[in-house]
Amino acid sequence: MDLTGKNVVYLGGFGGIGQKCVQELLQRPIKALAIFDLAKNADLLAEWKGKHPNTDIFYQKVDITKKSDIDAAYKATAERFGHFDVVVNGSGLMNDRLVELSIQINLLGVINSTLTALEYMDKAKGGKGGLILNISSVAGLQPTAIMAIYSAAKTGVTTFTRALANPFFFAHSGVGFVTICPGFTDTGLLEDIGSKTTFTYETPMLAMFNKVKRQKAEDCARNLVLAIETAKNGDVLMIEDGKTQEIDMPVMWKPTFVE
Numbered sequence: 001m002d003l004t005g006k007n008v009v010y011l012g013g014f015g016g017i018g019q020k021c022v023q024e025l026l027q028r029p030i031k032a033l034a035i036f037d038l039a040k041n042a043d044l045l046a047e048w049k050g051k052h053p054n055t056d057i058f059y060q061k062v063d064i065t066k067k068s069d070i071d072a073a074y075k076a077t078a079e080r081f082g083h084f085d086v087v088v089n090g091s092g093l094m095n096d097r098l099v100e101l102s103i104q105i106n107l108l109g110v111i112n113s114t115l116t117a118l119e120y121m122d123k124a125k126g127g128k129g130g131l132i133l134n135i136s137s138v139a140g141l142q143p144t145a146i147m148a149i150y151s152a153a154k155t156g157v158t159t160f161t162r163a164l165a166n167p168f169f170f171a172h173s174g175v176g177f178v179t180i181c182p183g184f185t186d187t188g189l190l191e192d193i194g195s196k197t198t199f200t201y202e203t204p205m206l207a208m209f210n211k212v213k214r215q216k217a218e219d220c221a222r223n224l225v226l227a228i229e230t231a232k233n234g235d236v237l238m239i240e241d242g243k244t245q246e247i248d249m250p251v252m253w254k255p256t257f258v259e
């Protein structure tokens with residue numbers, strides 16, 4: 001999608017990857033940008049508004065575990081922008097000691113945000129179509145034993161997003177879906193992992209985890225914004241070591257049909 005004149009919603013826009021994505025987006029002539037996040041970063045917001053006076057940038061407080069916050073934020077955005085073309089679901093939490101919250105933020109939150117955004121974007125409901133990118137993870141491509149709950153939630157995000165990319169849905173709504181799977185990226189999310197693992201006992205996975213090379217958040221962001229511009233409905237894109245790789249997901253089940 002050509003981002004010129006487009007209205008974008010970014011969830012988690014003040015996070016490590018989120019703020020670099022916002023900066024990358026603001027390099028394009030987008031018309032408007034809504035940032036949904038748990039807390040406002042007033043300094044960053046003022047800096048972005050000062051540097052980009054031609055883009056309408058605004059913040060909406062959203063706790064993604066609260067459906068009422070999600071509803072209110074999309075409603076306010078639709079009223080202010082008229083419509084929105086792109087949504088990036090980029091909120092997240094990696095802490096397997098908080099089981100319910102991990103599922104609420106990483107999976108249920110993404111599902112609720114996506115379905116709410118569709119109410120406004122779906123062409124069959126009077127919307128203009130567009131693109132929704134859901135940030136999963138490499139832990140949403142294969143089991144990541146050290147963080148089993150996070151991995152389960154992210155696998156849910158991958159599957160949910162791929163399911164919504166079904167060509168029948170796309171023909172109906174005009175909204176494309178892309179799954180983004182970053183590898184290890186240097187942000188606060190990866191801090192103090194030892195106290196966030198699924199189990200409290202020592203495992204060799206922790207030592208391994210700490211040795212994995214981490215890409216810079218800005219390298220991940222450059223690839224993510226490029227995905228908005230170039231990806232196709234249904235793409236699953238791994239962003240690892242500053243590069244994008246399209247993942248060919250295997251078809252495991254081929255049903256037999258009765259006559």
Ligand SMILES: NC(=O)c1ccc[n+]([C@@H]2O[C@H](COP(=O)([O-])OP(=O)(O)OC[C@H]3O[C@@H](n4cnc5c(N)ncnc54)[C@H](O)[C@@H]3O)[C@@H](O)[C@H]2O)c1
Pocket residue numbers: 011012013014015016017018036037038039062063064065089090091092093094105135136137138181182183184185186187188189190
């Ligand atoms: N850093 C990595 O190695 C990595 C790898 C793969 C995927 N990811 C995913 O990328 C996304 C961004 O992660 P990050 O590394 O920038 O982490 P981060 O901790 O820097 O940012 C997380 C963002 O989510 C927001 N958030 C957390 N709880 C929320 C809530 N209840 N309601 C609304 N917003 C909430 C935070 O405020 C923040 O803006 C997440 O989905 C994460 O799972 C990160």
